[in-house]
Amino acid sequence: MPLGSDGADLKGNTLRVYTYLFKVQRSGVREAQRSLGFKSASLAQYHLDKLVDMGLATKDEGGNYFLAREIKIEALEAFLKIGSYLIPRFVLYSVILTMLFVYFIFAVGDVISSISIWAYIFALSGLAITWYETVRAWRKSP
Numbered sequence: 001m002p003l004g005s006d007g008a009d010l011k012g013n014t015l016r017v018y019t020y021l022f023k024v025q026r027s028g029v030r031e032a033q034r035s036l037g038f039k040s041a042s043l044a045q046y047h048l049d050k051l052v053d054m055g056l057a058t059k060d061e062g063g064n065y066f067l068a069r070e071i072k073i074e075a076l077e078a079f080l081k082i083g084s085y086l087i088p089r090f091v092l093y094s095v096i097l098t099m100l101f102v103y104f105i106f107a108v109g110d111v112i113s114s115i116s117i118w119a120y121i122f123a124l125s126g127l128a129i130t131w132y133e134t135v136r137a138w139r140k141s142p
Contacts, residue, residue, distance in 0.1 A: 010054070010073060013038075017047040021057060021067045023086060028064050078137060088137035094130040101127055 010018055013036075020036055021027055027035075033044040048065045051057035058068045079086040101123045108116050 010056075010071075013043070014047045014050050015073070017044065018051055018056060018073075019086075021048075021051065021065060022070065022081070026064055026066050032065075088134055090130060090134035090137050094127070094134045097123075097127055097130055 016036055017032060020032060024031075024035075027048075029041050029045045029048060032038070032048060033041045036044065038044045048057060048059070052059055052065070056068055056071065057065045059065050078089055080089055080092070081087075104119070104123065108119075
């Protein structure tokens with residue numbers, strides 16, 4: 001049952017197993033079971049074998065499963081893959097806005113006016129929102 005390039009057939013625990021294999025690139029059945037919190041190794045093996053049937057994973061003679069191909073999945077679009085880590089894209093935005101705010105503080109310096117106070121208020125509001133969304137995205141990471 002080959003999978004389309006959009007990953008529409010990938011959902012539920014199979015999506016969780018694919019995401020796990022996407023992060024680690026190689027895994028055994030027991031490793032996947034422990035990492036994903038499955039109650040039995042047979043459940044992990046079922047989903048790993050399902051990924052093999054879909055053409056997304058391969059299995060070697062030693063029982064290890066490898067990621068065969070990466071596909072675009074809506075659940076992973078909001079993340080950047082750096083090594084074996086999935087980092088929300090919001091982190092990049094939050095860091096850039098924080099650096100701009102710090103630069104603004106030093107650029108304005110001691111000059112305090114009603115305009116700069118409003119700028120601080122708006123900047124801090126924007127920072128609070130982006131950092132909130134960053135933490136929220138990180139907690140919801142697959």
